[in-house]
Amino acid sequence: MAQENNNSLFPKGEKLTNGYFTGDAFLKTLLTKDKNNDFVIGSVTFEPEARTNWHTHPKGQVLIVTEGYGFYQEKGKPAQTLKKGSVINIPENTEHWHGASAGSHLAHIAITNFLGEENAVWLQPVTDSEYNEVNKNNKL
Amino acid sequence: MAQENNNSLFPKGEKLTNGYFTGDAFLKTLLTKDKNNDFVIGSVTFEPEARTNWHTHPKGQVLIVTEGYGFYQEKGKPAQTLKKGSVINIPENTEHWHGASAGSHLAHIAITNFLGEENAVWLQPVTDSEYNEVNKNNKL
Numbered sequence: 001m002a003q004e005n006n007n008s009l010f011p012k013g014e015k016l017t018n019g020y021f022t023g024d025a026f027l028k029t030l031l032t033k034d035k036n037n038d039f040v041i042g043s044v045t046f047e048p049e050a051r052t053n054w055h056t057h058p059k060g061q062v063l064i065v066t067e068g069y070g071f072y073q074e075k076g077k078p079a080q081t082l083k084k085g086s087v088i089n090i091p092e093n094t095e096h097w098h099g100a101s102a103g104s105h106l107a108h109i110a111i112t113n114f115l116g117e118e119n120a121v122w123l124q125p126v127t128d129s130e131y132n133e134v135n136k137n138n139k140l
Numbered sequence: 141m142a143q144e145n146n147n148s149l150f151p152k153g154e155k156l157t158n159g160y161f162t163g164d165a166f167l168k169t170l171l172t173k174d175k176n177n178d179f180v181i182g183s184v185t186f187e188p189e190a191r192t193n194w195h196t197h198p199k200g201q202v203l204i205v206t207e208g209y210g211f212y213q214e215k216g217k218p219a220q221t222l223k224k225g226s227v228i229n230i231p232e233n234t235e236h237w238h239g240a241s242a243g244s245h246l247a248h249i250a251i252t253n254f255l256g257e258e259n260a261v262w263l264q265p266v267t268d269s270e271y272n273e274v275n276k277n278n279k280l
Contacts, residue, residue: 037200
């Protein structure tokens with residue numbers, strides 16, 4: 001189970017079973033798209049080693065990290081480390097992944113913009129080789 | 141000084157001196173408006189007794205409370221209490237205020253949508269009488 005305690009900002013929510021994640025990740029939806037807000041907001045909690053598939057967002061996404069330690073990596077670039085208070089402004093149509101480190105869980109708020117009715121394009125899993133390389137280069 | 145410690149999600153940022161707040165409030169800007177994000181994101185920290193003026197947002201605002209205890213009140217309605225994890229979806233063109241309780245600080249993330257170049261219309265201060273009434277009715 002992902003670490004969770006009374007200090008967590010949000011409950012973990014429901015386990016994600018959509019096939020777009022490796023390992024165990026959970027989603028607590030905070031806000032759905034409506035006439036004023038052309039985005040969804042959710043809190044995503046990744047257990048250690050859990051991460052998204054590679055994916056893109058047609059109109060970008062903003063991550064606000066609320067606890068733990070993890071990574072954000074754009075294809076072909078070094079990973080950026082994520083910790084409490086990190087804010088990442090993910091550009092449109094940019095292949096990337098995010099998730100927990102091997103040694104810690106990660107929780108972040110995600111504000112995901114829509115382009116029409118679409119807000120994400122899901123691609124291949126992040127391989128263990130890709131993931132291990134990032135962990136090796138970014139020890140806590 | 142507002143309470144702040146190593147557990148705070150964000151630093152307090154800069155003291156707000158725009159005349160639209162009563163008491164001491166602070167803003168840490170997290171994200172500015174850009175081509176993908178038609179909103180600004182900031183972390184606002186209110187010292188005890190600090191609150192916004194009454195105001196409206198032409199395209200609404202989302203609040204995500206990160207610590208403390210406070211209030212959100214729409215004109216003519218009972219106040220809602222705010223605590224860590226509270227999410228408020230503020231409708232467009234709806235007169236309201238938010239802020240700390242008399243006995244606690246409050247910190248929230250604010251995602252403020254734009255309508256064209258405008259994102260807020262500032263009105264009169266929340267009087268001590270209005271504020272004290274809300275505190276009296278919502279003791280921790």
